[in-house]
Amino acid sequence: xxxxxxxxxxxxxxxxxxxxxxxxxxxxxxxxxxxxxxxxxxxxxxxxxxxxxxxxxxxxxxxxxxxxxxxxxxxxxxxxxxxxxxxxxxxxxxxxxxxxxxxxxxxxxxxxxxxxxxxxxxxxxxxxxxxxxxxxxxxxxxxxxxxxxxxxxxxxxxxxxxxxxxxxxxxxxxxxxxxxxxxxxxxxxxxxxxxxxxxxxxxxxxxxxxxxxxxxxxxxxxxxxxxxxxxxxxxxxxxxxx
Amino acid sequence: xxxxxxxxxxxxxxxxxxxxxxxxxxxxxxxxxxxxxxxxxxxxxxxxxxxxxxxxxxxxxxxxxxxxxxxxxxxxxxxxxxxxxxxxxxxxxxxxxxxxxxxxxxxxxxxxxxxxxxxxxxxxxxxxxxxxxxxxxxxxxxxxxxxxxxxxxxxxxxxxxxxxxxxxxxxxxxxxxxxxxxxxxxxxxxxxxxxxxxxxxxxxxxxxxxxxxxxxxxxxxxxxxxxxxxxxxxxxxxxxxxxxxxxxxxxxxxxxxxxxxxxxx
Amino acid sequence: xxxxxxxxxxxxxxxxxxxxxxxxxxxxxxxxxxxxxxxxxxxxxxxxxxxxxxxxxxxxxxxxxxxxxxxxxxxxxxxxxxxxxxxxxxxxxxxxxxxxxxxxxxxxxxxxxxxxxxxxxxxxxxxxxxxxxxxxxxxxxxxxxxxxxxxxxxxxxxxxxxxxxxxxxxxxxxxxxxxxxxxxxxxxxxxxxxxxxxxxxxxxxxxxxxxxxxxxxx
Ligand SMILES: Nc1ncnc2c1ncn2[C@@H]1O[C@H](COP(=O)(O)OP(=O)(O)O)[C@@H](O)[C@H]1O
Ligand SMILES: [Mg+2]
Numbered sequence: 001x002x003x004x005x006x007x008x009x010x011x012x013x014x015x016x017x018x019x020x021x022x023x024x025x026x027x028x029x030x031x032x033x034x035x036x037x038x039x040x041x042x043x044x045x046x047x048x049x050x051x052x053x054x055x056x057x058x059x060x061x062x063x064x065x066x067x068x069x070x071x072x073x074x075x076x077x078x079x080x081x082x083x084x085x086x087x088x089x090x091x092x093x094x095x096x097x098x099x100x101x102x103x104x105x106x107x108x109x110x111x112x113x114x115x116x117x118x119x120x121x122x123x124x125x126x127x128x129x130x131x132x133x134x135x136x137x138x139x140x141x142x143x144x145x146x147x148x149x150x151x152x153x154x155x156x157x158x159x160x161x162x163x164x165x166x167x168x169x170x171x172x173x174x175x176x177x178x179x180x181x182x183x184x185x186x187x188x189x190x191x192x193x194x195x196x197x198x199x200x201x202x203x204x205x206x207x208x209x210x211x212x213x214x215x216x217x218x219x220x221x222x223x224x225x226x227x228x229x230x231x232x233x234x235x236x237x238x239x240x241x242x
Numbered sequence: 243x244x245x246x247x248x249x250x251x252x253x254x255x256x257x258x259x260x261x262x263x264x265x266x267x268x269x270x271x272x273x274x275x276x277x278x279x280x281x282x283x284x285x286x287x288x289x290x291x292x293x294x295x296x297x298x299x300x301x302x303x304x305x306x307x308x309x310x311x312x313x314x315x316x317x318x319x320x321x322x323x324x325x326x327x328x329x330x331x332x333x334x335x336x337x338x339x340x341x342x343x344x345x346x347x348x349x350x351x352x353x354x355x356x357x358x359x360x361x362x363x364x365x366x367x368x369x370x371x372x373x374x375x376x377x378x379x380x381x382x383x384x385x386x387x388x389x390x391x392x393x394x395x396x397x398x399x400x401x402x403x404x405x406x407x408x409x410x411x412x413x414x415x416x417x418x419x420x421x422x423x424x425x426x427x428x429x430x431x432x433x434x435x436x437x438x439x440x441x442x443x444x445x446x447x448x449x450x451x452x453x454x455x456x457x458x459x460x461x462x463x464x465x466x467x468x469x470x471x472x473x474x475x476x477x478x479x480x481x482x483x484x485x486x487x488x489x490x491x492x493x494x495x496x497x498x499x500x501x502x503x504x505x506x507x
Numbered sequence: 508x509x510x511x512x513x514x515x516x517x518x519x520x521x522x523x524x525x526x527x528x529x530x531x532x533x534x535x536x537x538x539x540x541x542x543x544x545x546x547x548x549x550x551x552x553x554x555x556x557x558x559x560x561x562x563x564x565x566x567x568x569x570x571x572x573x574x575x576x577x578x579x580x581x582x583x584x585x586x587x588x589x590x591x592x593x594x595x596x597x598x599x600x601x602x603x604x605x606x607x608x609x610x611x612x613x614x615x616x617x618x619x620x621x622x623x624x625x626x627x628x629x630x631x632x633x634x635x636x637x638x639x640x641x642x643x644x645x646x647x648x649x650x651x652x653x654x655x656x657x658x659x660x661x662x663x664x665x666x667x668x669x670x671x672x673x674x675x676x677x678x679x680x681x682x683x684x685x686x687x688x689x690x691x692x693x694x695x696x697x698x699x700x701x702x703x704x705x706x707x708x709x710x711x712x713x714x715x716x717x718x719x720x721x722x723x724x725x
Contacts, residue, residue: 001562016702030612078706079700082701082702083698085663087697090690095690098691172569176569177571178571179571180667182573183669188576190571207574207581211574214574222569
């Protein structure tokens with residue numbers, strides 16, 4: 001969808017939530033749900049930071065690392081892409097303590113989701129780096145740059161532009177998968193929704209509000225990434241490419 | 243071993259029995275070629291004869307399978323260790339490579355940097371120049387190639403000829419002793435070739451650069467080069483000064499090639 | 508740390524649960540394929556309808572599957588329709604992934620050149636016949652790998668059904684863990700089962716992709 005349609009949807013969703021916040025049926029749920037949404041947001045943001053970090057490290061290790069490091073990165077990517085996010089969360093939550101490592105649920109959430117999305121992100125980063133034409137690398141050799149200088153100054157800045165749309169999708173996936181942390185006792189938006197649902201059985205108003213809140217967060221991410229993409233592309237002045 | 247006196251007498255570039263193959267395909271076979279200091283050499287020959295490969299080997303973009311390439315009196319592809327030549331390590335390669343610069347057929351400018359940005363990037367990160375020094379140097383060179391007013395333009399905002407001139411300035415900013423030009427006008431519309439060739443002419447007359455250029459523009463080769471090398475199937479088939487060679491080629495292959503090229507113009 | 512005897516003793520039960528997982532995957536994906544096609548067609552059917560369907564797809568793709576599962580599971584009874592957990596979960600999976608499939612179908616349909624429609628009109632084929640016999644057979648093969656990727660993605664989300672107590676792999680493992688207080692073996696085995704199935708299906712998709720490429724290159 002276009003930027004205008006997305007913005008219109010975002011606006012509509014925000015207005016709908018605001019109206020519900022003052023209406024009789026919905027108002028009692030809003031404060032609790034907002035608290036849950038705040039936790040959801042925190043987990044999502046920290047998860048994104050971890051995901052991007054892991055993705056870049058794993059991609060670089062797979063492309064340029066020494067053999068053992070390459071294997072390690074390959075294993076990481078295959079394992080975290082090959083099993084499901086909930087399995088990973090439960091494993092960190094239930095099994096890790098048996099090996100003497102007990103993490104806070106919040107830490108499990110951030111680490112689990114960050115590592116999961118980071119594994120998908122590693123493929124995005126790798127693909128974007130491999131998508132840079134060989135001529136760019138050759139120019140850096142002719143200018144006597146080291147491989148690291150070339151990566152940092154020439155290759156990654158260009159790869160960055162190609163990475164923005166797929167990262168936008170991954171951030172959305174991460175935000176959505178934060179709902180899973182409700183299953184490991186964290187009081188996020190999904191958790192509060194279920195709790196309220198159990199006590200009041202007012203399923204429709206509660207879940208409508210919750211879906212709208214997730215929608216607002218997702219649309220905000222999508223719109224930000226679109227704007228970022230626009231800016232980055234303009235920097236490359238692609239439009240007038242010779 | 244080398245006294246200072248020796249060094250000046252040695253060729254700037256020496257291909258000493260260099261062989262390059264891709265799998266079973268031998269692209270260059272036992273190449274022997276010396277290029278003097280300040281000499282301008284034009285490399286001509288049919289497509290696929292190995293011209294580009296010669297330049298890419300000298301720029302260390304390709305590994306060689308046999309032989310040694312010397313630059314400025316010292317081995318580049320190899321280094322001395324215990325009195326013997328062993329394959330160079332990356333550090334040695336980088337040190338010697340600093341003497342060589344290259345301009346590519348498809349420019350290979352960095353699209354996310356302005357013309358000025360392209361020209362100051364390597365001087366700052368590789369040579370360690372301050373930003374001000376690098377900008378002064380770049381401004382001078384962009385002026386030399388006639389693009390003083392395009393400093394802040396991105397490559398996509400420049401014509402092909404302008405982009406190629408930025409690429410020349412960018413290579414010069416590293417102060418190489420040897421410049422390699424690989425068909426630098428082939429990707430340009432005919433009317434834009436002139437401005438690039440004009441810049442190269444100027445470089446030839448004002449600088450004591452050693453230049454190796456692969457070109458299909460026989461007119462330019464004739465007027466500009468001190469020597470022309472005709473490549474055929476990975477070997478130098480004939481070489482000599484351009485006047486003699488274009489007027490009276492000795493080799494049958496050269497004759498055929500020159501006839502074909504002249505006809506097509 | 509790792510008790511082989513226990514691990515082996517739970518394998519039959521996990522195997523049975525794996526069947527439920529596979530069932531949910533299969534039915535859910537079938538639903539996704541059908542719904543996706545319907546959504547894609549509705550979306551292309553006109554500007555106003557197109558916008559509404561786009562917004563619906565955007566909405567479903569922007570919100571967590573888990574919430575959608577809860578929603579369906581708890582909302583249907585309030586309309587007097589009682590769905591068992593498996594059915595509600597599979598419908599949610601199919602709906603969620605149907606929205607992803609709709610995008611894929613659209614890309615495939617838009618890639619068929621306009622000339623194909625024009626040629627069919629020239630041959631006086633009806634709209635339905637054109638679509639079924641001319642357009643779809645060209646649109647589907649190129650998108651098979653993309654659809655395959657969503658099949659794998661859907662498969663990896665089936666553990667979410669454990670949240671409404673469907674006895675698939677994850678739920679079974681969790682119950683085993685809470686009975687014996689040994690989570691290591693069941694959880695790890697579930698992880699390994701998922702890993703193996705994903706690797707096999709990824710290899711399958713690559714194989715399919717190569718075959719399709721070869722066919723279209725000919
Ligand atoms: N990366 C490569 N892999 C395999 N063969 C190559 C490669 N690069 C060049 N060649 C082959 O080497 C020969 C010489 O190529 P090149 O030096 O580019 O020729 P020229 O520049 O004279 O047209 C050609 O036959 C070409 O096909
Ligand atoms: Mg060439």
